[in-house]
Amino acid sequence: MRRRLINSTLAVVLVVIAVFGVSLVIVETRTITSSAEESVESEALRLASIVDSRLIGGEPINPDILAEQSGTKRYARIEIPGRSPIEIGERPEGGVIEATAFGEENETVTVEVPRTSITDEVGRSLLIIGGVAVIAIIAAILLAVRQGNRLASPLTDLAETAERLGSGDPRPRHRRYGVPELDRVADVLDSSAERIARMLTAERRLAADASHQLRTPLTALSMRLEEISATDDPATVKEEASIALAQVERLTDVVQRLLTNSRDPRTGSAIVFDLDEVVKQQMAEWRSAYRSAGRALVCSGKQGMRAVGTPGAVAQVLAALIENSLMHGGGTVALRTRVTGNQAVIEVTDEGPGVPADLGARIFERSISGRNSTGIGLAVARDLAEADGGRLEMLQQHPPVFALFLSRVPRSRKDSPPTIR
Known part of the structure; x- marks a missing residue:
């Protein structure tokens, strides 16, 4: 050129x-x-x-x-x-x-x-x-060389930017050249780089969330299958198979929720459901793990509550809190249900040392952890809670108290979601 x-x-x-x-x-x-x-x-x-x-x-x-x-x-x-x-x-x-x-x-x-x-x-x-x-x-040649460099150098730079995007480096360069047409191309490339960066971030986040959220259900499913393979009692096999099928359904729901949140974190499929059923299911699923660790998992509070949300998402939030107490807490872990205003609240607390002071304000951020863990669980749990209009908060650091707030009634009777029993 x-x-x-x-x-x-x-x-x-x-x-x-x-x-x-x-x-x-x-x-x-x-x-x-x-x-x-x-x-x-x-x-x-x-x-x-x-x-x-x-x-x-x-x-x-x-x-x-x-x-x-x-x-x-x-x-x-x-x-x-x-x-x-x-x-x-x-x-x-x-x-x-x-x-x-x-x-x-x-x-x-x-x-x-x-x-x-x-x-x-x-x-x-x-x-x-x-x-x-x-x-x-001579003046014309010098002017042509100057203009050629002015046009050729930006084009070479834009080609390098496009090549970087193709090689997986989506960082925008934010360079402008004083030529409207070339600046327009640079704007498009920078916008594409930002979109690609967001897509890559979402993909990495989905992979990390899936790895973290599927680890516990898969472990529980593996334990059920081991129980089935180790027994000859048809009744035990039938019981364990039924539990394993329920866990597979919850696993499918987890995958669906992760995919949905990766596309649009604001998308929820909230329904009116029986909160006691979700709490009982989590108690049954985690009790053996706590028993193996020599610790207790107990439940108390108001019974018969109905809340608005996605049962699978609520189960995953409670699983994250219970697992967090198992890994980082100590003593007995207690789940307590209560009502405040038009909200149903599930609190999870333990007798451990609590959350360090330097992590209190950042405990729900990704990659923030007090020990050698991924730091993803609580962040994913908050995203799941907010996707259905709820919220997850830390009410107290010492001893630690985490609370999941859910709406008790639909927003409009005309658009009331279906009820499950």
Whole structure:
């Protein structure tokens, strides 16, 4: 592109120089020739006037006197009737420009100049015009190179940006070049980079959330399958298989919720459900893990509450809180249900040391953890709660108390979601 721009600019300049330069040379040559002819005619008339005045006054006429009085350095021939011709200067050889003037005493004055003087002057003019043309060509080349660099460098930079996007580096560069069209392309590339970065972030977040949220259900399912493989009692096999199927359904719900939240965290599928059923299911699922750790998991509070939300999402929130107490807390873990205003509240607390003071305000941020864990569980739990219009808060740091708030009634009776039992 740079070479094409230089060549095109140089071609335009050469055409302009050719058109205007030739015209200028023609005009200048004619002007110089015309000026030389006028000068010779003027010289002849002046000599004729001097000769007339001397003839009328009876003064002597000779070449030295005429040359001194007229100041001419050109060749001149004066012919006076009855006298010998008088010549001033040396007669030029070759082509000449001459002018003849006639005096009042019938004398004839002829002045000649060599055409080479005109040729020399035309040559000097041509040198000046040629110098100006060369300067114009050099300036045009420099300007074309500058413009080429101004356009080619941004294009190269934009190509590198596009290549970086294609190689998986979505960082926007926010560079502008002062050319509206190129700046528009840069804006589009930066917008694309930001969209790609958001998409990659969402994909990584989905992968991390899925890994964290599926770990516990898969472990529980594996334990159920081990129980089935280790027993020969048909009743036990049937019971464990039923529990395993329920866990598979919850696992499917977890996957669906993760995919839904990855597309739009505000999308929920809230219904009116029996809160006791979700609490009992989580108690049954985690009791064996607590028993293996030598700890207790208890439940108390108001019974028979109904709340608005997604049962699978609520179960995942409670699972995250219970698992968090198992990993980081101590002593007995208690689930307590209560009512405050038009909200149902499930509190999870334990007898451990609580949340460190430096983590209190950031406990729900991703990658924030008091120990060697992923720091994802509580962040995902808050997202799940907010997706259905609830909220997850830490009410107390020592001992730790986490509370899940859910609406007890639908927002509108006309649009009341279906009830499950």
